[in-house]
Structure formats: structure tokens, C-alpha cells
Amino acid sequence: EPEVTQTPSHQVTQMGQEVILRCVPISNHLYFYWYRQILGQKVEFLVSFYNNEISEKSEIFDDQFSVERPDGSNFTLKIRSTKLEDSAMYFCASREGTARLAFFGQGTRLTVV
Amino acid sequence: ILNVEQSPQSLHVQEGDSTNFTCSFPSSNFYALHWYRWETAKSPEALFVMTLNGDEKKKGRISATLNTKEGYSYLYIKGSQPEDSATYLCAPRSSASKIIFGSGTRLSIRP
Numbered sequence: 001e002p003e004v005t006q007t008p009s010h011q012v013t014q015m016g017q018e019v020i021l022r023c024v025p026i027s028n029h030l031y032f033y034w035y036r037q038i039l040g041q042k043v044e045f046l047v048s049f050y051n052n053e054i055s056e057k058s059e060i061f062d063d064q065f066s067v068e069r070p071d072g073s074n075f076t077l078k079i080r081s082t083k084l085e086d087s088a089m090y091f092c093a094s095r096e097g098t099a100r101l102a103f104f105g106q107g108t109r110l111t112v113v
Numbered sequence: 114i115l116n117v118e119q120s121p122q123s124l125h126v127q128e129g130d131s132t133n134f135t136c137s138f139p140s141s142n143f144y145a146l147h148w149y150r151w152e153t154a155k156s157p158e159a160l161f162v163m164t165l166n167g168d169e170k171k172k173g174r175i176s177a178t179l180n181t182k183e184g185y186s187y188l189y190i191k192g193s194q195p196e197d198s199a200t201y202l203c204a205p206r207s208s209a210s211k212i213i214f215g216s217g218t219r220l221s222i223r224p
Contacts, residue, residue: 045211045213056211091157098209101147101162
């Protein structure tokens, strides 16, 4: 069964460093998402991506964040200068169409020290 | 859609009992609603997507209904089993792309 894959599963980085979280969505899907969950809190929407551009983003998704789909298969989330409060589980998701469910990857646990 | 409320926040049910919980959302600008099951240390698992008022979906012992006019959806679990223990998330959508999750209902099944 096709699945969304995320790498790495766990990333530890020093405050101020740049990190890139990688996702390979399901191949025929058109909508892509990043979410995060800070420990003990709800899952928060970061950004949606469609037709090679950001379609919507939340207030959390400020200038420190960017997304790319560089080669038609990977979908990346970059955090330019990480802060302690960026420590969270980051989930990638993809969806085939507007009336379809989104499928989630296993997540990347980002720890900023 | 920002005002997504799920109730109760947590629920403890005896194995074999049936249960249900609620997702409430603003009825204006409704586009679709998703339900997910999220087990600890795993990624959210897609259950249903519903778009029409009166929709009912079923997957095994789990079913869901949708009322877009009054802004709520119910999730039902019949004959709860220990493997049903998870957090159940609803995510109403007011646009084609953005999916916003509620805080979830944490379900624990007592053997």
C-alpha cells in the first residue's frame, strides 16, 4: 500500500541552525501539507501546497519556514534558524484530490537544543 | 474553520460497550470534514471524509454522521475493543486545501 515517508525520524539540532525535513508523498497525490505537534498540544496546521505553490499557511509559518518540491517527488520543510520552541513532531501529509482523505507520514521528531 | 470543538476530551469505556463522541464546527463555509484515528507513537490514520449533509460513512465497527446545517459530526464505535484506544481527531475544512484539526477525543478501552 502506498504511504507517505518522512526522513529523518529524529533530528537533533542546535538553536540557530538550519534544518530540512524531508517527505516523499504518495506519487499521484496533488495536495501536500506540513503539520506539527508540540508535546502535549494539538496538531497544528503549518502549510498546504498545491500546483507548485503554497495554497494556504498558518500564522506559525513565518519567514523562518519555507517549503519546496524540488524534484517532483520530495516535499521539504526548511526552518532557517531554529528556536527552542520549534521542538515538535512534524508530520507531512498528502492528498489525491479535494474530496479525498489526507495520508500522513510517521513524523520527524525535531529537538532543538 | 477555527472553532472546532470535540467532546468529550477524554472517554473511558468498558470493552464491548458502544460509544460515540462529537465534533462541532461553524456551519458557514463548510467544505468537507475528515475523521482520523491517532495512536500514540504513530501517524494519524485516515478514517472518513464526508462532504454532504446527512452523509453516513462506515468502516468496520466505526461509523460517522454529518450534519452541516447545524455544524456537527458524530463518530460511533460499536462493541469497543482494546485496539480502538486512540485519539480521534476531526478536521472540518472551509476550503479546498486547508485541513485544521480539533483537539481530539482520547478514547481508552478498559478490558
